[in-house]
């Protein structure tokens with residue numbers, strides 16, 4: 001139960017049509033700096049943030065599920 005199925009998804013940069021690689025990226029959130037692994041295009045260095053990482057949205061999603 002650790003959500004491994006996410007790793008099976010192949011991410012592709014829509015701009016370069018290049019496969020994304022999992023890279024450690026520094027992220028600033030509130031007062032802190034975090035290092036998280038995000039999908040990054042090795043060609044244009046664009047970082048893709050998954051919807052589950054869109055901070056705050058996660059809680060909304062969980063709530064929605066409970067309401068049903």
Ligand SMILES: [Zn+2]
Pocket residue numbers: 013014015016017018041042043044045046
């Ligand atoms: Zn790219």
